[in-house]
Amino acid sequence: MYAEKLQQFENVKNLxxxxxxxxxxxxxxxxxxxxxxxxxxxxxxxxxxFLFKHLLETKTKYxxxxxxxxLEQLLLQVIDDTGFxxxxxxxxxxxNALTVCAEAYRYNFLLNCKTYQRTVSVLNxxxxxxxxxxxx
Numbered sequence: 001m002y003a004e005k006l007q008q009f010e011n012v013k014n015l016x017x018x019x020x021x022x023x024x025x026x027x028x029x030x031x032x033x034x035x036x037x038x039x040x041x042x043x044x045x046x047x048x049x050f051l052f053k054h055l056l057e058t059k060t061k062y063x064x065x066x067x068x069x070x071l072e073q074l075l076l077q078v079i080d081d082t083g084f085x086x087x088x089x090x091x092x093x094x095x096n097a098l099t100v101c102a103e104a105y106r107y108n109f110l111l112n113c114k115t116y117q118r119t120v121s122v123l124n125x126x127x128x129x130x131x132x133x134x135x136x
Contacts (some may be wrong), residue, residue: 048130049071058134084129
């Protein structure tokens with residue numbers, strides 16, 4: 001599902017390609033029997049981070065992106081620097097939650113999977129918008 005959304009970046013040797021690799025990992029995890037949603041969260045967060053940074057690298061006059069891992073900040077920069085249009089109020093808290101969630105994975109904390117799945121359901125439409133914008 002996710003790799004299909006980012007199909008345009010399949011095996012591309014840039015940040016978009018990295019986003020596709022993490023999308024592929026999310027699909028593999030979805031199809032496995034892994035019960036811990038923190039692994040999915042880590043790859044889902046990385047997919048968004050690399051996609052945001054790809055857009056900042058390819059659709060701005062600066063061809064650069066910040067070092068931050070905070071997805072909310074990256075979305076705001078994509079909006080400011082590329083003209084991408086998104087409802088920041090709808091997505092900001094979910095992106096922040098996803099950033100925190102991925103940090104929890106790094107420290108082996110357990111996640112509330114129902115809350116994480118709600119976050120994913122809110123952010124999936126943003127992923128669709130970003131993929132479409134990347135193609136334009």
